[in-house]
Amino acid sequence: MSSYEDLMAFQRDTEALAQVAGRLGWDQETMMPRGAAEQRGEEMGALESVLHARRTDPRLGEWLETVTPGDEVAVAQLREIRRSYERNVKVPARLASEIARVTSVAQGIWAEARANEDVAAFLPTLAEVLRLRREEAAALADGGDPYDALLQDYEPETSGALIAALFDRMRPRLVALREAVLGSDRQPAALTGHYPEAAQIRLSREIARNFGYDFSRGRLDLAVHPFSSGSGNDVRITTRVNEKDPFNCFYSTIHEVGHACYELGVDPDFLLTPLGRGASMGVHESQSRIYENQLGRSRAYTGWLFGRMQQVFDMAPGDAEAFYATVNRVQQGFIRTESDEVQYNLHVMLRFDLERALIAGTLEVADLEEAWNSRFLADFGVAVEKPSDGVLQDVHWSVGLFGYFPTYTLGNVYAGCLHHALREAVPDLDAALAEGRSAPATEWLRENVQRHGARLAPREVIATACGFEPDEEPLLTYLEAKFGELYGI
Amino acid sequence: MSSYEDLMAFQRDTEALAQVAGRLGWDQETMMPRGAAEQRGEEMGALESVLHARRTDPRLGEWLETVTPGDEVAVAQLREIRRSYERNVKVPARLASEIARVTSVAQGIWAEARANEDVAAFLPTLAEVLRLRREEAAALADGGDPYDALLQDYEPETSGALIAALFDRMRPRLVALREAVLGSDRQPAALTGHYPEAAQIRLSREIARNFGYDFSRGRLDLAVHPFSSGSGNDVRITTRVNEKDPFNCFYSTIHEVGHACYELGVDPDFLLTPLGRGASMGVHESQSRIYENQLGRSRAYTGWLFGRMQQVFDMAPGDAEAFYATVNRVQQGFIRTESDEVQYNLHVMLRFDLERALIAGTLEVADLEEAWNSRFLADFGVAVEKPSDGVLQDVHWSVGLFGYFPTYTLGNVYAGCLHHALREAVPDLDAALAEGRSAPATEWLRENVQRHGARLAPREVIATACGFEPDEEPLLTYLEAKFGELYGI
Numbered sequence: 001m002s003s004y005e006d007l008m009a010f011q012r013d014t015e016a017l018a019q020v021a022g023r024l025g026w027d028q029e030t031m032m033p034r035g036a037a038e039q040r041g042e043e044m045g046a047l048e049s050v051l052h053a054r055r056t057d058p059r060l061g062e063w064l065e066t067v068t069p070g071d072e073v074a075v076a077q078l079r080e081i082r083r084s085y086e087r088n089v090k091v092p093a094r095l096a097s098e099i100a101r102v103t104s105v106a107q108g109i110w111a112e113a114r115a116n117e118d119v120a121a122f123l124p125t126l127a128e129v130l131r132l133r134r135e136e137a138a139a140l141a142d143g144g145d146p147y148d149a150l151l152q153d154y155e156p157e158t159s160g161a162l163i164a165a166l167f168d169r170m171r172p173r174l175v176a177l178r179e180a181v182l183g184s185d186r187q188p189a190a191l192t193g194h195y196p197e198a199a200q201i202r203l204s205r206e207i208a209r210n211f212g213y214d215f216s217r218g219r220l221d222l223a224v225h226p227f228s229s230g231s232g233n234d235v236r237i238t239t240r241v242n243e244k245d246p247f248n249c250f251y252s253t254i255h256e257v258g259h260a261c262y263e264l265g266v267d268p269d270f271l272l273t274p275l276g277r278g279a280s281m282g283v284h285e286s287q288s289r290i291y292e293n294q295l296g297r298s299r300a301y302t303g304w305l306f307g308r309m310q311q312v313f314d315m316a317p318g319d320a321e322a323f324y325a326t327v328n329r330v331q332q333g334f335i336r337t338e339s340d341e342v343q344y345n346l347h348v349m350l351r352f353d354l355e356r357a358l359i360a361g362t363l364e365v366a367d368l369e370e371a372w373n374s375r376f377l378a379d380f381g382v383a384v385e386k387p388s389d390g391v392l393q394d395v396h397w398s399v400g401l402f403g404y405f406p407t408y409t410l411g412n413v414y415a416g417c418l419h420h421a422l423r424e425a426v427p428d429l430d431a432a433l434a435e436g437r438s439a440p441a442t443e444w445l446r447e448n449v450q451r452h453g454a455r456l457a458p459r460e461v462i463a464t465a466c467g468f469e470p471d472e473e474p475l476l477t478y479l480e481a482k483f484g485e486l487y488g489i
Numbered sequence: 490m491s492s493y494e495d496l497m498a499f500q501r502d503t504e505a506l507a508q509v510a511g512r513l514g515w516d517q518e519t520m521m522p523r524g525a526a527e528q529r530g531e532e533m534g535a536l537e538s539v540l541h542a543r544r545t546d547p548r549l550g551e552w553l554e555t556v557t558p559g560d561e562v563a564v565a566q567l568r569e570i571r572r573s574y575e576r577n578v579k580v581p582a583r584l585a586s587e588i589a590r591v592t593s594v595a596q597g598i599w600a601e602a603r604a605n606e607d608v609a610a611f612l613p614t615l616a617e618v619l620r621l622r623r624e625e626a627a628a629l630a631d632g633g634d635p636y637d638a639l640l641q642d643y644e645p646e647t648s649g650a651l652i653a654a655l656f657d658r659m660r661p662r663l664v665a666l667r668e669a670v671l672g673s674d675r676q677p678a679a680l681t682g683h684y685p686e687a688a689q690i691r692l693s694r695e696i697a698r699n700f701g702y703d704f705s706r707g708r709l710d711l712a713v714h715p716f717s718s719g720s721g722n723d724v725r726i727t728t729r730v731n732e733k734d735p736f737n738c739f740y741s742t743i744h745e746v747g748h749a750c751y752e753l754g755v756d757p758d759f760l761l762t763p764l765g766r767g768a769s770m771g772v773h774e775s776q777s778r779i780y781e782n783q784l785g786r787s788r789a790y791t792g793w794l795f796g797r798m799q800q801v802f803d804m805a806p807g808d809a810e811a812f813y814a815t816v817n818r819v820q821q822g823f824i825r826t827e828s829d830e831v832q833y834n835l836h837v838m839l840r841f842d843l844e845r846a847l848i849a850g851t852l853e854v855a856d857l858e859e860a861w862n863s864r865f866l867a868d869f870g871v872a873v874e875k876p877s878d879g880v881l882q883d884v885h886w887s888v889g890l891f892g893y894f895p896t897y898t899l900g901n902v903y904a905g906c907l908h909h910a911l912r913e914a915v916p917d918l919d920a921a922l923a924e925g926r927s928a929p930a931t932e933w934l935r936e937n938v939q940r941h942g943a944r945l946a947p948r949e950v951i952a953t954a955c956g957f958e959p960d961e962e963p964l965l966t967y968l969e970a971k972f973g974e975l976y977g978i
Contacts, residue, residue: 016535019528023516024509031520035706036723039508042761046505050539217524234525272531 004074007063008273011081014054015272019231021047026229026236028107030221041104048100055088073275076455080274083156090139099132103399110398111224119369119387126397127365130358133400137359147359150403154281155410157457160356163406166413167349170472177480178342181330184487188325195246195313203246203312204239204253207305211291212442213237213257214264225395226252226337228259228288232271235260246309247327248338251292258291259284261442265450280458281404285411286418287445293341293412294419294478295441300433302327308436325486332382334389342483343380345412350375351394351405359402414462416475418449421466493563496552497762500570503543504761508720510536515718515725517596519710530593537589544577562764565944569763572645579628588621592888599887600713608858608876615886616854619847622889626848636848639892643770644899646946649845652895655902655961656838662965666972667831670819673976677814684735684802692735692801693728693742696794700780701931702726702746703753714884715741715826717748717777721760724752735798736816737827740781747780748773750931754939769947770893774900775907776934782830782901783908783967784930789922791816797925814975821871823878831972832869834901839864840883840894848891903951905964907938910955 021044028040064082069075088096106125113122137146148159205220218230223238230236237256242248262278270276278284295301299321306323309315330340336347354371357363363371372391373384384390396404422444423429432440448465462470483489510533517529553571558564577585595614602611626635637648694709707719712727719725726745731737751767759765767773784790788810795812798804819829825836843860846852852860861880862873873879885893912918915929922930937954951959972978 012531013535013538016528016532017539020509020513020532020536023532024512027512027516031708033704033706033708033723033725035703036721039505039722039760042501043505043509043512046502047509049502050506214524215522217522219520219522232525233528234522236522271528 002067003063004067004070007060007067007081008077010054010057010059010063011077011274012272014051015274015276017047017051017054019234019272021051022230023234028104029223029225029227030238034108037105037108041101044104045097045101049093049097052088052091052093052096055084056093060085061089073269073455077274080454084274087140087152090142091136092139095132095136095139099129099136099400102128102132106398106400107395110392110395114224114388114392117386117388117392119392122392122398123365123368126368129398129400130365130402133402134359134361137402147356147403150359151406154401154404154407155458156280157459158282158410163352163410166472167345167352167406167409170345170409170413170476171349173476173480174342174345177483178330178346180489181342181483181487182332184489186486186488188329188486189322190329190331191245191247191326193244193313193315195243197241197243199312200241200243200246200249201239203308204249206308207250207436208237208253208257210436211254211257211295211438212261212446217264218260220253226256228256228263231263231266231277233264235263245338246313250305251296252337254296255288255292258288261291261446262287262450265446266453267451267455270453270455275453275455277454279452279454279456279461281407282410282414283449283458283461285408286414286462287411287449289411289415290418290422290445291438291442294415294422295433295438297327297341298430298433299324300430301436301438303434304436328482328486330483330487332380334376334380334382334384335393337394341412341479345409346379348405348409350379352409355397355402355405413472413475414470416472416478417462417466417468417470418445419478420474421448421468491556492552493556493559496549496556496570497566499543499546499548499552500566500763501761503540504763504765506536506540506543508723508761510540511719512723517593518712518714518716519727523597526594526597530590533593534586534590538582538586541577541580541582541585544573545582549574550578562758562944566763569943573763576629576641579631580625581628584621584625584628588618588625588889591617591621595887595889596884599881599884603713603877603881606875606877606881608881611881611887612854612857615857618887618889619854619891622891623848623850626891636845636892639848640895643890643893643896644947645769646948647771647899652841652899656834656841656895656898659834659898659902659961659965660838662969663831663834666969667819667835669978670831670972670976671821673978675975675977677818677975678811679818679820680734680736680815682733682802682804684732686730686732688801689730689732689735689738690728692797693738695797696739696925697726697742697746699925700743700746700784700927701750701935706753707749709742715745717745717752720752720755720766722753724749734827735802739794740785741826743785744777744781747777750780750935751776751939754935755942756940756944759942759944764942764944766943768941768943768945768950770896771899771903772938772947772950774897775903775951776900776938778900778904779907779911779934780927780931783904783911784922784927786816786830787919787922788813789919790925790927792923793925817971817975819972819976821869823865823869823871823873824882826883830901830968834898835868837894837898839868841898844886844891844894899947902961902964903959905961905967906951906955906957906959907934908967909963910937910957 024044032040064078064085067078069078106129109125110122113119134146137149140149145160151158151160208220209215217233218235218237221238222240226238226240228235228237237260239249239252239256262284266276302324303320306320328340330342333339339347354363354368369391376384376390422441425444426440429440449461452461456464459470513533521529553567553574556567558567595618598614599611602608623635626638629638634649640647640649697709698704706722707724707726710727711729715727715729717724717726726749728738728741728745751773755765791813792809795809817829819831822828828836843852858880865873865879911930911933914933918929921928938950941950945953948959
């Protein structure tokens with residue numbers, strides 16, 4: 001064997017073990033009995049130690065010095081292996097294992113604190129997670145900005161400054177749109193009625209299938225915080241059910257189907273290699289968001305959904321156009337994951353600023369709830385009244401995901417670009433969506449984005465698919481047009 | 490740290506990783522999408538390589554030479570670590586990893602072949618699994634008997650010759666009892682009616698809880714072949730549902746609850762150590778069997794179950810004594826796991842002889858179906874008509890479990906001994922069982938068997954609990970008395 005083949009064989013086992021860790025994470029949030037949480041922390045810690053040892057194995061350093069890539073794919077594989085190696089050798093094994101152990105347990109503590117509306121019960125754990133991640137960030141940053149160092153895990157080649165600049169450009173137009181929409185005379189009705197859980201789940205499965213999700217290589221379960229998990233041929237999704245709000249279930253499903261289709265759509269040649277996954281969290285989110293919003297919340301698709309819901313549920317007859325407005329209704333609310341397209345990115349910007357301050361050390365965990373609530377009041381004009389509507393609503397910080405939130409807005413920005421290109425490439429897309437079929441869109445995305453996996457850098461994937469450099473303009477133009485029309489502004 | 494503490498810290502991570510492997514196995518049989526099978530094989534193979542490397546780590550050899558145990562528990566821990574180390578250094582890493590990879594995929598192939606009644610589709614895989622396990626057995630045996638070497642993984646301190654002698658002693662009395670029972674004029678009625686799946690599962694949960702299963706540290710799911718999985722604080726069980734035969738579901742549940750309570754009942758000080766599990770598969774099966782048969786199929790408990798089933802299902806009113814006879818009905822049948830107490834061990838003896846011949850090389854895989862069918866006809870007087878009733882019925886061989894089957898009968902023998910001692914220790918047990926409460930029995934078992942984990946050797950556990958050396962006499966006496974009375978012989 002050449003040393004490239006040796007390296008890839010070694011890497012393949014590492015990737016397989018990383019999949020095992022992912023499966024454990026899925027289990028923890030869907031299946032694991034509550035009393036197993038502490039033991040699971042030890043199990044995850046042990047597995048993380050193994051992964052860390054492999055990712056920092058001195059042989060990797062030698063291979064990376066001596067191997068000559070034979071083709072473009074090998075160049076990309078080596079680039080990803082080098083990125084991982086150079087990152088991981090900076091983090092002591094002890095710290096990597098402790099982060100795995102602590103965040104595994106922290107998630108359960110967060111879930112319980114959230115259920116009990118008890119911020120105080122979560123703060124010591126959050127402080128511990130933050131301390132560990134700051135220690136890691138300092139090690140990764142090598143004297144540079146610690147938050148930038150954390151960002152690289154989710155979105156290579158970006159920085160806090162670039163994101164802050166993007167957000168500064170987006171913010172005024174989003175605020176103006178939000179104010180115009182909320183101040184409009186034309187306000188869509190809310191959905192009323194009762195939508196039984198079993199029927200919601202059945203229709204979710206149908207929707208997932210229509211969007212191209214392959215149930216022979218995945219499954220759909222319930223979770224507190226919907227997520228997708230896994231790569232290759234085992235990519236699982238979760239959703240949640242509120243019997244008064246079926247959109248929560250359906251659009252969580254479509255969102256996670258977007259993530260899952262990305263992983264399932266990667267070139268099978270990249271299975272269990274560093275290229276066999278999405279290019280970044282931002283590109284990942286572009287897939288989930290375009291499925292969920294630009295496709296799933298389009299007039300054409302909601303027309304089909306309206307008809308289907310009338311068959312499945314005990315609904316009053318009504319008007320597809322009013323239903324479209326209801327699906328896209330903008331209203332004051334607290335929860336990011338339930339937010340409309342207009343306000344969503346404002347939720348993200350709040351979290352970005354707070355977590356950047358936490359990592360910088362200019363905001364203490366003890367002051368976080370107050371900081372959240374006062375910022376929320378300023379941005380959204382309403383006071384948070386319970387922690388599950390505020391600082392406890394998201395799982396991310398409990399599991400140490402600092403630097404992750406901004407990728408949601410990057411994803412929206414990329415989705416805006418892709419949607420622009422998709423509509424030009426597939427001009428009759430609405431005819432398919434009106435029949436509940438998203439195949440022409442999902443096929444274009446598979447061909448132009450998904451199959452590349454991590455072979456191209458994040459912005460490169462989008463630029464290659466779109467034929468132009470990604471920026472926020474297509475997203476903002478789309479939002480202003482869509483909601484301008486809906487709200488008569 | 491002393492070197493004993495170093496050793497135990499190292500071992501703790503190994504135990505945690507072994508738990509991870511167990512969780513993957515559970516996932517594979519309950520949750521995993523079908524299309525993930527091949528990838529899962531790679532994941533299991535990678536994890537098995539890690540485990541094998543840890544179990545053969547040269548540091549273990551050094552520790553085992555230099556560590557001085559401080560107390561009796563440490564002596565037992567070192568005994569178990571030594572047993573594992575000395576076993577595993579005999580098996581090349583390449584072979585261990587290949588066995589994990591092949592058996593992981595083989596299970597899916599078996600399940601599909603069984604569903605399609607297609608022995609030929611399974612034989613190449615079985616041949617491959619057998620080839621690998623024979624290679625492993627030869628490595629383990631060091632010139633001794635390969636089948637004896639495999640037995641040690643499931644039942645230390647026994648041998649094929651000891652088991653054959655035990656079976657030779659049991660066989661004539663079991664055959665005689667079977668013939669008398671099947672020839673009796675008094676034949677209990679079969680259960681009739683329809684028992685919906687959801688209600689069976691609900692009642693299964695209630696039964697599991699009554700038998701002491703702690704759902705905060707476990708869960709109940711469906712599987713083709715019911716099993717229990719895990720140690721410590723995450724011990725999961727599975728059952729299966731046949732809407733015409735609710736006993737299949739309930740007694741599978743009780744059986745697996747017995748296994749699970751054993752793991753959950755081990756001294757918490759032994760968590761994630763070599764003592765933190767059952768002493769052997771035979772002792773394990775003694776717990777599942779005494780829960781299932783001596784307790785669950787007793788006149789007192791079936792009296793409660795009869796009343797409860799009348800509340801839960803649409804059943805005709807009837808007679809508790811007739812129900813007791815129906816639960817314990819002996820009839821000709823093909824399936825080991827659905828067999829009555831009288832014939833069960835004859836099913837095991839058939840498998841023991843066949844697998845011993847497969848490992849010895851005196852029976853070829855190509856001839857296995859014919860060997861099974863002719864032996865079955867000789868032993869049970871009926872011809873196997875489809876492979877799912879015959880050679881394809883059990884998962885064991887597909888996953889390489891050669892040497893496992895005889896531990897089922899050892900478990901029955903041990904359960905007979907424990908039941909004898911239990912009835913003397915808790916004379917009013919029937920009063921509790923008649924109310925559906927097995928607590929007095931399960932508490933005695935926890936105190937006298939389960940809490941010891943693997944601290945005592947298999948026969949030592951039983952002898953300590955019972956106050957006498959285990960043999961087959963209590964089981965055979967119990968069976969002859971119970972079925973003699975039921976069948977008027």
